[in-house]
Amino acid sequence: MPMDFNKAKFYKSFGSVDQIKNNHLPEFAFIGRSNVGKSSLINALCEQKKLAKTSSNPGKTQLINFFEVEERLFLVDLPGYGYAKVSKSKRELFEGIISDYLVKSSNLFVVFVLVDASIPPQNIDLDFINWCGQFKVPISVVFTKTDKRKAKQIQKNTDDFIRAVSLNWAELPLFFETSSNKKEGLDNLVNWIINSIHNV
Numbered sequence: 001m002p003m004d005f006n007k008a009k010f011y012k013s014f015g016s017v018d019q020i021k022n023n024h025l026p027e028f029a030f031i032g033r034s035n036v037g038k039s040s041l042i043n044a045l046c047e048q049k050k051l052a053k054t055s056s057n058p059g060k061t062q063l064i065n066f067f068e069v070e071e072r073l074f075l076v077d078l079p080g081y082g083y084a085k086v087s088k089s090k091r092e093l094f095e096g097i098i099s100d101y102l103v104k105s106s107n108l109f110v111v112f113v114l115v116d117a118s119i120p121p122q123n124i125d126l127d128f129i130n131w132c133g134q135f136k137v138p139i140s141v142v143f144t145k146t147d148k149r150k151a152k153q154i155q156k157n158t159d160d161f162i163r164a165v166s167l168n169w170a171e172l173p174l175f176f177e178t179s180s181n182k183k184e185g186l187d188n189l190v191n192w193i194i195n196s197i198h199n200v
Ligand code: GTP
Pocket: 032, 033, 034, 035, 036, 037, 038, 039, 040, 041, 053, 054, 055, 056, 057, 058, 059, 060, 061, 062, 078, 079, 080, 081, 144, 145, 146, 147, 148, 178, 179, 180, 181, 182
């Protein structure tokens, strides 16, 4: 059965994982450093400009936001982690909400860890990915902002990142490359999500 991401609708916001009850649909969550482009990617995947709130200031998303796609699945927009310009108390609050959600959510199908392809590998992202491995949180990596640098630089950043991940992982996660601004790499991701649902 075809699934139309354009029909995604806001479902609910939660302040903590304990508020999420009786959810019967698989969840595809988006996580990554604050400002990496999580909310923008959800909007781009759904071809809607204002489904998820975006901002050039880090720390825009402060709750666990659920978006429902055709009563089949949820896209989950999470607050970002580890941005220096977000106050320490807020950072700790966000990180608590995120780790709690990732470890406790019973319907989490996969977490897309978003990584900015326009900058060299950051320890905070590598640490987060290793943390997911430790807690057996299923992940795929989605590089973002591939439009921001020349192709050669993007290639170097992503290669370096994958190499760094491979130092700690026997089996590599899946990697996707996207640009929400240029609408690149989005079909791949949507198709992968849809295929995963069909295989459940
Ligand atoms: P928080 O909710 O604060 O954690 O941030 P977020 O990860 O949800 O990021 P958001 O989608 O709000 O985008 C942050 C900034 O990055 C905005 O200024 C976006 O316009 C910009 N941005 C997002 N995606 C892209 C992209 O594909 N290319 C470029 N060049 N900029 C992007």
